Amino acid sequence: MEKFISHTGSAVPLRRSNVDTDQIIPAVYLKRVTRSGFEDGLFAAWRNDPEFVLNQPAYSAGTVLVAGADFGTGSSREHAVWALQNYGFKAVISSRFADIFRGNSLKGGLLTVIIDQSDVEALWSAVEADPTTQVTVDLDSRNVRYNDVVLPFAIDDYTRWRLMEGLDDIGLTVKHADSISTFEKSRASFKPTTLPIKG
Amino acid sequence: MGKTLAEKIWAEHVVRAADGEPDLVYIDLHLIHEVTSAQAFDGLRLAGRQVRRPELTIATEDHNVPTQNIDKPIADPVSKLQVDTLRANCAEFGVRIHSLGDKDQGVVHVVGPQLGLTQPGMTIVCGDSHTSTHGAFGALAFGIGTSEVEHVLATQTLPLARPKTMAINVEGTLKPGVTSKDIILAIIAKIGTGGGQGYVIEYRGSAIRALSMESRMTVCNMSIEAGARAGLIAPDQTTFDYIKGKPHAPEDFDAALAYWKTLFTDADAVFDVEVNLDANGLEPFVTWGTNPGQGAPLNSNVPNPADIKDEEARGAAERALVYMGLEAGTPLKNIAIDTVFLGSCTNGRIEDLRAAADVVKGKKIASTLRMLVVPGSARVRLEAEAEGLDKVFLDAGAEWRNAGCSMCLGMNPDQLSVGERSASTSNRNFEGRQGKGGRTHLVSPLVAAATALRGTLSSPADL
Numbered sequence: 001m002e003k004f005i006s007h008t009g010s011a012v013p014l015r016r017s018n019v020d021t022d023q024i025i026p027a028v029y030l031k032r033v034t035r036s037g038f039e040d041g042l043f044a045a046w047r048n049d050p051e052f053v054l055n056q057p058a059y060s061a062g063t064v065l066v067a068g069a070d071f072g073t074g075s076s077r078e079h080a081v082w083a084l085q086n087y088g089f090k091a092v093i094s095s096r097f098a099d100i101f102r103g104n105s106l107k108g109g110l111l112t113v114i115i116d117q118s119d120v121e122a123l124w125s126a127v128e129a130d131p132t133t134q135v136t137v138d139l140d141s142r143n144v145r146y147n148d149v150v151l152p153f154a155i156d157d158y159t160r161w162r163l164m165e166g167l168d169d170i171g172l173t174v175k176h177a178d179s180i181s182t183f184e185k186s187r188a189s190f191k192p193t194t195l196p197i198k199g
Numbered sequence: 200m201g202k203t204l205a206e207k208i209w210a211e212h213v214v215r216a217a218d219g220e221p222d223l224v225y226i227d228l229h230l231i232h233e234v235t236s237a238q239a240f241d242g243l244r245l246a247g248r249q250v251r252r253p254e255l256t257i258a259t260e261d262h263n264v265p266t267q268n269i270d271k272p273i274a275d276p277v278s279k280l281q282v283d284t285l286r287a288n289c290a291e292f293g294v295r296i297h298s299l300g301d302k303d304q305g306v307v308h309v310v311g312p313q314l315g316l317t318q319p320g321m322t323i324v325c326g327d328s329h330t331s332t333h334g335a336f337g338a339l340a341f342g343i344g345t346s347e348v349e350h351v352l353a354t355q356t357l358p359l360a361r362p363k364t365m366a367i368n369v370e371g372t373l374k375p376g377v378t379s380k381d382i383i384l385a386i387i388a389k390i391g392t393g394g395g396q397g398y399v400i401e402y403r404g405s406a407i408r409a410l411s412m413e414s415r416m417t418v419c420n421m422s423i424e425a426g427a428r429a430g431l432i433a434p435d436q437t438t439f440d441y442i443k444g445k446p447h448a449p450e451d452f453d454a455a456l457a458y459w460k461t462l463f464t465d466a467d468a469v470f471d472v473e474v475n476l477d478a479n480g481l482e483p484f485v486t487w488g489t490n491p492g493q494g495a496p497l498n499s500n501v502p503n504p505a506d507i508k509d510e511e512a513r514g515a516a517e518r519a520l521v522y523m524g525l526e527a528g529t530p531l532k533n534i535a536i537d538t539v540f541l542g543s544c545t546n547g548r549i550e551d552l553r554a555a556a557d558v559v560k561g562k563k564i565a566s567t568l569r570m571l572v573v574p575g576s577a578r579v580r581l582e583a584e585a586e587g588l589d590k591v592f593l594d595a596g597a598e599w600r601n602a603g604c605s606m607c608l609g610m611n612p613d614q615l616s617v618g619e620r621s622a623s624t625s626n627r628n629f630e631g632r633q634g635k636g637g638r639t640h641l642v643s644p645l646v647a648a649a650t651a652l653r654g655t656l657s658s659p660a661d662l
Contacts, residue, residue, distance in 0.1 A: 016518075017511050017514070017515055018392060018490050018515055020490065020627070020629045022608075022627065022629040022630070022631060022632045023629065023630060023631070026631055026632075026635070027262070027608040027609060027610040027632075028609070028610060030234050030262075030610065031234075031263065031275075031277040031278055031280075031281050031610075032277070032281075033237035033238065033241075033280060033281055033284045034237075034238065034241075035238050035241075044635075045630060045631045045635060045636075068511070069393070069511060070392060070393045070426075073392050073393070073426065073490070074328065074423075074627060074629060075327070075328045075342075075608075075627075076235065076326055076327055076328040076330075076342035076343060076344055077234070077235065077344075078235065078238075078326075078344035078345040078346060079345075081344070096393055096396065098393075098396065098426060099396055099397060099426070099427075099428045100328055100342055100343070100344065100423075100428060103343075103344065103347070104344035104345075104346065104347075107344065107346040107347065108344075108346060117511075156360070157219055158219055158220050158221060169346070169350055169358060170242075170246070170248075170349065170350050170353050170354060172358070173223060173350065173353075173354045173356060173358060174353070174354065176214070176215050176223060177354075179214050179215045179223070180214055180223075180225070180251075180354060180355065180356055183214040183225055184225075184355075187225075187227075188454075188455075188458065189451070189454075190449040190450070190451050190454050190455040190458070191227055191318075191321070192227075192228070192315065192316050192318055192321075192447045192449070193254040193255060193447075194228075194253075194254055194255065194256060194257040194295045194316060194447075195253065195254040195295055197295060198446040198447050199314070199315075199445075199446025199447070
């Protein structure tokens, strides 16, 4: 996974709350067996609307999505993260994310940053006033910066370290294979197994 | 201080805990399906890894499969490739799979419980957010993304941050015609789609204890619609009786039972949050908007956004009414429906089909709509046919389909067209969820059946 330390780019104001994963990428776009090519499904239902923010030339170079509260509710499809990344987004800012979406994004290196709703509103206004506004999402110093504004955000030390090092979770867990084997010896014998097939 | 049920199950599955790191949690059962697994198997191959415990893993085909002509090759080549990829991956890595045409094929969250693989005290994951369904057995069950699917395949564990705990106490007795679907829709309307974020919900109280296992699954299934990754119910005699006799029920049932009986929240345990709901006052509940929190009693009217104080919620309601093509103040019962969908991991089990069949028996569905009945699994379909339920639905004018997720998410050919309006026993009324431009009202199986007969949103009491 690519290391994430800090990213600076222009922002896309998505003035909507409760953007669920079916809006981020509808199910009919989930049929690929690869991790790439999902950008065509991103916000598919809204992309036909010329007024939709992604269709406005001023925001075409945006790499930081600034969304309303409860972004990513609904399904566990990691395709939602891939679609955003495939399209070119490096970070998403919101006042609240759904748990599974946030987990998926931080596994995959799409930085999701939580700031207060009032700060989201101010950021929307700033970006709408000047779409070339550069927004920095700095994981190293844990803040979002634009113009003269500095907004600290919280992220746990472990996740921050893992993202900054670009580490793969499985590689980290495999180092504890002995602990897993020890645990497995203590599991109750009545716990079910799928094999051999019964009934 | 005592522990909550979720904390007990968590503690029993911690492989490794270290300060400043997530706990490494052991996974007892991993369910997989075609849509969220292909990239995970690819990852294993790239890294030269194996599936650590194939015998704790099971696959089925559900999201993307047709519910008609299942003896023929899948018509959509992209869907076919995804299903074929799952079959090839399972063959390569030695994972048990129930494919289209097999008696144990079906919606993954219907299959696990009916095989007896879902048991109290387990940790269960699947690359699907409705994995919370299995919490009905007193298991800690939650949806994961594809990176996590790969992680579980490779290590049978997941690094996880410990969730907070929420109790939802539902006390009282449900009126006739009110179901567990109405309980969970009322809960989501009360706490909102973000209300459960960061929590594991434990559903408690006399109204929950009185529910059958299948009704409990409906409640836990929609925990994610309240924002909670997992929801569970302490196991009791209802749970134990349901598991007994299932194909994978424990051979040493008494040993398992002795353990299962330790699975309850201690009297002195403290939840981070408690929410109360009065079951006595509940009525059939339906959604009017485009998220599952936008619901109201069937006997009420489409709300007026102007009455909503919170600016964000008001804006969301305004947008929802435009999308849904509804006028504020319209009685919900006047809303005409084009398609009734009975099925899904929320309400596609045998009890759901029986309840709906009981309503439509000997009657005809309205000529203005179509009704799709999609059993949750091939086994449910066979069971229903043995009871003659297929004939009840067919005689009423409904379509009797094969098992799968079907119109719940419209990934296969079962979709709404632009502007088409459904009464659906599924779990999500998101914009376009059941087909681009489709409009969804979430309902219970009883409301679905009564709606099919009257043509507008209705409960059996209206017949």
